Amino acid sequence: MAVYTDVSAAGLSEYLARYDIGTLVSFHGIAEGVENSNFLVQTTGGTFILTLYEKRVDPTDLPFFIGLMQHLAAGGISCPQPVAMRDGETLGVLAGRPCAMVTFLPGVSVRRPSAANCGQLGEAMAKLHLAGQGFAITRRNALSVSGWRPLFETAGARTDTVHPGLAATIAEELADLEAHWPADLPAGVIHADLFPDNAFFLDEALSGIIDFYFACNDLLAYDVAVCLNAWCFEADGAFNATKGRALLAGYQSVRPLETAEIEALPRLARGAALRFLLTRLVDWLNVPEGALVRPKDPLEYLKKLRFHRAVDSARDYGIAAAAGADA
Template structure:
């Protein structure tokens, strides 16, 4: 989340006039993240999140994301509900850009989740996979293995500038992943960005899952691998096997992994690390001088990729 597009009080009032949500009493930009402009909106009735889609979210796919969230919410998964105006429209425009208002979910995210929170993350992920197993719409994951070479094209020197030797290492790992990426693992709708800041907790219990704007159709176990790379390292970027064990156990309490999925988890974690290294590397060199945004250092995921390449994935079987 971030703020690239500024919204005036007058424009906000005009926008809200199409809804039955009351009048705005506060409106504040959210700085976390780097993809879209996000505001916390308090009205005379309740809280909402207003998102203006800026970057990687393909406008043609936005109805897919909103339908997906609505489907999850209707099945009892703690997902934001897109808010429709009086004409039944949830997807609108502001300053010529697509936007949507969604319900606000209570809870707080954890910068460094514990093993119980990791367990519950794995469990809710599997619940989402099952809830969406017959979801009729599909969207290709353009940020999976087929898109990584293009992301890295012309960026070896940038990688070396941040971490000497990274360019050659990444090139070699990309070739390996392209050659070894599995094609027969179970697939379906995945969140594809289930980081700690996208899961809300009340204590250790999940109170909400947010930010579905990378959701797509891909390997279910890859979704798990993304969260393993995001949840299972401490503040010094050291691997936490207890978190990995808990997350996988939580997932399997709802949907047991097949043998082939378990056999490929290390490779999928390498791929997840690569994906977030490359998008962070790309964003690191984008000019965001005029935006309220916090860039994220790509080196964190370079080190995680190096870890999974050297050490594999340690967790209780």
């Protein structure tokens, strides 16, 4: 939760004049987004979200993020849609920060997704993968397999202060994934951070997907693996196969997975678990003394990683036996 940059009503009013969306009625900094400052802005023309991009966002990535939301919205995906200024621009500068105004999506995120929610999420993710095809800009996934070792080196000798033996587990896993990471699977634009707080539901239906600031080009099935981790484990650490089955069935109802993708799923899930284990580990070790915000527990992802290491095949995730598109 964060609002890093202070915006004045006078500054915002002046900025709004570049748009054709009416005049300022109210605005409130909202406690969402770890990387950027977000404001809920009401004008005489409607409700919008204004995002100010903070230091951790590379400004050269912004055309990818903004263009992607436009491309996906044009392809029928319910996601925040960048609002164009009178001169056609979608990126501006306010309070010294690059910024964009996007449409406001109704809906609420669910903390404990049901199996039905998982099915809806799977379906929406597959639609997103299809809609992403043809998007002209590309963005490398800096947090895929080649980015994990540098992260691990950042944590270094302090790793075992978080959990005894953690460094050895990560080293072993990393070596295996680096040697055997799948290469020839279908790739495209993935969300890469599609956690329950980035999906909105309204009246029992999925109403939208938000926060595309980790989106990139990578293996489509890796996105599925990220979601199996983020949506299908219970608070006690147990994998809920009913939710896994629902998520995969929802996905395959739109885009059937290829046999090679299904076979790779356990390894992709281990990689996805390692990715969040590593970023959480680094955040955990770098939390300032006395900080009010407690970082997310890296060990949650150690447990998930252990589960995937014990998995025999994608059947353990609840995938139907001969569901592959080419099976």
